[in-house]
Amino acid sequence: MTDVVSLGSANVDRTRYLPTDRIRDLETRYDWFPAAGETVRIDGSPELPTLEVERDESVVGGKGANQAVAAARAGAETAFLGCVGSDEAEFGVLETLADRGVAVDHVAAVADRETGKAYVFVDDAGESWIAIVGGANDAVDGAYVDRHYDRIRTADALLLQNEISVAAMERVLERLEDEPTRPTVVFNPAPADGAGPLCSRSAVDIVVVNETEHAALEKQLADFDGTVVRTQGADDVVATGAVDYQVTPPVVEPVDTTGAGDAFCGTLAALMSEGEGLERALEAATVAGSLATVTEGVQHAIPDRETVERVLENRARDG
Template sequence: MNKVTIVGSINLDTNLRVQRMVKPGETIHGKEHYTAAGGKGANQAVAAARAECDTRFIGAVGNDAAGDQMLDLLKEENIDVSGVEMLQNEATGQAFITIDDNGENAIMFYAGANYAFGPKEVAQNAELIETSDFVIAQFETPLEATTEAFEIARQANVKTILNPAPGESNLPEELLKATDIIVPNETEAETITGIHVKDEASAKEAAKKFHELGVEVVIITFGAKGAFYDYNGHSELVPAFKEKAVDTTAAGDTFIGIMSSILEKDFSNLKDAILYSNKASSLTIQRFGAQPSIPFKNEIK
């Protein structure tokens, strides 16, 4: 069983189902409204925990009802939240998500407490990182906090997985040099490398750029097409499982959290781990909500 620490965001998601996406200046009726636990970091932690990882979390919530609720839900998933700060005078992060009948989503994100913790708070929880097999981070929290976590991990020979979402350009050199695995989608890969990623050939070109920046393993997710990887001189597109999507929220988070649960530290089973994660994501997209849609290990098998 892998030990995984996530440094990332915790949000309360407000979801609205609609027939189609609204146009500027237009008002339309919603079909359904509900709230659910979310945040890319928390989603990835829940995926790892449901895959039966020893899962820890470093992050922050506000001292409010939403913060209490999110912490309780993480605890119910058997996630160690000793590294989660409850901050005074900060609101718990929130996301506002619209989902149409094709399963596509549009997300607006308010960071709140997610942007109010940094390197100091990460350093205080160094032991969680140093005793892990993998550390995962995204970009819904400060880059400085992620860089601190990855540098601690590198010194302790702990493998790092970076999900560069939302996409950011001009990433700190020290962050990429401390990243073992990077997992962007096509758009995020283009934002970082400047290469328009549309197929395997362009994905290979982008992967070369990532390697030049110091990243050992590159995995570019292509949604319904699957996931492309480039590692140790070999590249391949691992096909997705074809299922009808009703809500793609948390599909990428599921992929990363599940992958961390079975990936060997020497990456010897990389392709099998990607295939397993593709299967998990295919289950996620058939359900509504972020964390409610993430499958358990017995479902994937």
């Protein structure tokens, strides 16, 4: 049995490191451009002026894939479910995930689409702005969910994000609601647009949001029966609902915050799959999310379980 399943997106991330004032100029100039810390969907590759970037990198990403890697790094037997395009081998998407400890044997290849893309802009302080193009991720539908439902149903924890169709997630949650036993479901509504209805599903146990997502979904989250976990950058992580708890992140010097939320969610799900209490899982996830910001990039910046545990031990000893 798989400990954690992440049903979601796989992207090729094109990351551009730019001065803060240049990104602010793009934010002002283009209606589609995300706000700081926000992920938005766009219809196609953005048309941008020639940018004098400090660096321009293309790596494997996507919230579903990133969170799967984070769960695997935290020690969970992890599978990723989703779709990639005809160009995945060019970027080594599946090979990279497999090398990082994630099972990819049920990922579908879509011949007539490209793998999803993400355009990530990172400023001098490590803050990120993200715009995504669905590509093959849009092929994850109810039929795909039904084909792989047994693998989802028998997992200990299920990770969901909002970079695949809401209909696909509605399908899996609808089926899980009728199960006598089911995985713990961790939902990260990023991007927030269209995610509201999923917060009302009884199969969702934990919703993890950052400040931007919390503001966008505040009304729906107020009616949510499970636990809402709100991450706030360097400020305390606050959990409310079934458990009321706060965790202060370790002090770090961030250089890239892009993968912090994914490291948090994947680690949280991994510990929940082990039967750890939510408070302990939140502490580990908070450390993992913080440590993921001190290295540029996303997947390779996610700390392993040993590193997280060492920080937790030091924090406990220091009081």
